[in-house]
Amino acid sequence: MHFMFEAKFQSFADSAAPERGTAHLALLRAELDRRGLDGFVVPRADAHQNEYVPPCDERLAWLTGFTGSAGIALVLRGEAALVVDGRYTIQAAAQTDPAAYTVVQLAHQSAEAWLAAHLPAGARLGYDPWLITVDTLDRLRKAVASADAVLVAVDGNPIDAVWADRPAAPVAPVTLRDPALAGETTESKLARIRDKLAAEKLDAVVLSDPHGVAWTFNIRGGDVSFTPLPLAWAVVPREGRPTLFVDARKLSNAVRDALAAHAEIAEPVMLERALDLVATGNALIRLDQATAPALLASRIEAAGGRVSRGASPVALMQAAKNDAELAGMRAAHLRDGAALVRFLAWFDAEAPKGELTEIDCVAALESFRRDTGLLKDLSFPSIAGAGPNGALPHYRVSEASNRQLNPGELFVIDSGAQYEDGTTDVTRTLPVGEPSDEMRDRYTRVLKGHIAVARAVFPQGTSGAQLDPFARQFLWAAGLDFDHGTGHGVGAYLSVHEGPARISKLGTVPLEAGMVLSDEPGFYKEGGFGIRLENLIVVQPEPTPPGGERTLYSFETITFAPFDRRVIDPVLLTDEEIAWLDDYHAKVRELIGPLVDGPAADWLIEATAPLRG
Structure with missing residues (x-):
């Protein structure tokens, strides 16, 4: 019997294609060779560490064929590993070419432990500083140092250079949350964030988690599946106006005007330059250690600022519903x-x-x-x-x-x-x-x-x-x-x-x-x-x-x-x-x-x- 029901929000297609992953691995290795790199770290992540990522950020799936929601590939010249947790061991083995990838269960060996054991001395291991958090980078540095190898932050992800049909970044419209559903104004939320910054003697916070950005500014979006998120960043200083970094193509005039009442609006590419200004004078800036890219920490420190690692002050406020x-x-x-x-x-x-x-x-x-x-x-x-x-x-x-x-x-x-x-x-x-x-x-x-x-x-x-x-x-x-x-x-x-x-x-x-x-x-x-x-x-x-x-x-x-x-x-x-x-x-x-x-x-x-x- 065929039932007349259709699923519009979920696909049942089995998108695994191990043979494509093997071909893509060869493309990546050629690009690494061109850049003078001996290896590369490929996490399943976007720049915000979202659970659900847009198609343009599915680099791990493109490279390996593995479509699970968590994992990391470690690509060296002569071998490659895919490290996954216990949920995905069977799936990873089924979706990847065993001749190309060794599937490693996280409980048995971490990505860092695998690198320490397999990296040749003197090897140059690349990573994308937008996709690795500060805490993860600390662990990577120790592993690479123990192998007497070199860790290299890349400017531009090498996968993006060889991914011929990579989807465009999403530009779904940003919508304003109905005040009757939000229950608190953006101005009130920003005041609470500033009070928290003052209490912790912080000069500013970078909101790297789009959930926190959406909650703070009472906006929603559609950049990823299953979660009504606009991919965006914000910097909230203890004194002065915050800045919201969001692709202008997502904003109607009405939405832009409403947001401009509370914040400066800038393109995401301006985030690094904005941090240079905020960080001057030994400023202490909170980065959310769960979601902030390592690149932001290095940028703040290079501009003379100090990084305070910890939880975003927004997280607890957002969790306690009004x-x-x-x-x-x-x-x-x-x-x-x-x-x-x-x-x-x-x-x-x-x-x-x-x-x-x-x-x-x-x-x-x-x-x-x-x-x-x-x-x-x-x-x-x-x-x-x-x-x-x-x-x-x-x-x-x-x-x-x-x-x-x-x-x-x-x-x-x-x-x-x-x-x-x-x-x-x-x-x-x-x-x-x-x-x-x-x-x-x-x-x-x-x-x-x-x-x-x-x-x-x-x-x-x-x-x-x-x-x-x-x-x-x-x-x-x-x-x-x-x-x-x-x-x-x-x-x-x-x-x-x-x-x-x-x-x-x-x-x-x-x-x-x-x-x-x-x-x-x-x-x-x-x-x-x-x-x-x-x-x-x-x-x-x-x-x-x-x-x-x-x-x-x-x-x-x-x-x-x-x-x-x-x-x-x-x-x-x-x-x-x-x-x-x-x-x-x-x-x-x-x-x-x-x-x-x-x-x-x-x-x-x-x-x-x-x-x-």
Whole structure:
């Protein structure tokens, strides 16, 4: 059966072409030889270290054939390595020519360790200082020095010189954020940034992360997929007007006039010269160590300035959403919940027929979201894994990997949307036919962990690392665990993966009121099945009980869609957990019920019936 659904925001084409990568490697080596270089470092990055990069910055994919979202190629005269993390080891091996590239798993050997072991003494290793952060450059310098080799910053990326059909840089229009959705003026945000600069005795900050630029100036754009970003930079001095560096072709007259009320407008090519002026007189300038290119640090120091490495002052401000942003996020989640319920009802009707594929499901869910009339984009490529594919946490279906959903399997669907008022991210795990006892046990343990985080009450100053075990405890008790974080921050019509707060072993940032995070524990049986259950939650003030001495926080759940009761083993749930689940499902029915009709409405009533009647 062919379903009449089309995915407009996601491609399923398998773009891997190892043979092209091998030919491109020869082109690069010839260019390196022409420049007197013995090697070159090729990260999967743009100048802003974005998660999603424009096609013109997909240099790693062009060179190697590898299309994953993270990795680094190390090209020497006689050998080349592709270093990837554990998510991508299998994919990297499948997409590259083994005669050209050695795939190295990051957990076994870092890029720096590989270079230290393979660089010949005296070799000249090139790197693009726009694509390497200051911290990464420090590590590269040590590795190259240990090999008694030389590190060379290139002027102009050699890949760009040999990439014949390289796409043009994006020039999507910049739009102004509706003040009713932004909830704070640009002037107010700039004043808060200046207060932060004064408190830290900084003379200026370079906003190298476009998310921070977009938030500060209340703008959005369309330069990359899945995130409404305009690629831009800004310099905010403690005294004087800030400068926004953005391609003029992206600005209508009205947008330019609105932005000019708050900042000087300049082309991105003027950023280096502007830093020369700001840095004079021993000025102390903050660079975001996670996103700032190494070139900016060297430029500041050459102009007589000092670099303060650290977090951008914007990051925490942006993470703590204001009332208007939270209202928008709640509205987006109700709209998204209705689309998801329509999909779940459709899935329940179609899955038993045995004809659904992973791509069918992704296209159907996107179609239900488009039916809202307000969908701007997906917030990431949907993860839709049936059976053993569900055991790959970052699986991305392609025409080559597309799998039919078979009876007795579990199906993981992790997806999200971008609406103008908010960003969503939600995961449900659905049974196809009758789930096994093992599946029900594992699903219920994951659900218990999800509920434990959702119900948590914690004192001010608590970090995500302290909450992470809440999600794992019931898997731990069975000798099980999962290898990803429990939750990440989420932006307000910005990135679905937003820092600096997260719920994970590495989450050291204290949680603050207004932060939006995901709650997504999982379990993965290699070669068998996967389970992940995800809602978005908002940090909110919690009343301190009589006699209490600490300021408390708790979470408000803003995602509304049923958990599949057929995979829940009620025997494993406590009375409190059952009460939470029944209350949650009652709220789903109350809020989403009026937004759906017909078969979806009937399905919702049954799907949200109390677990304990």
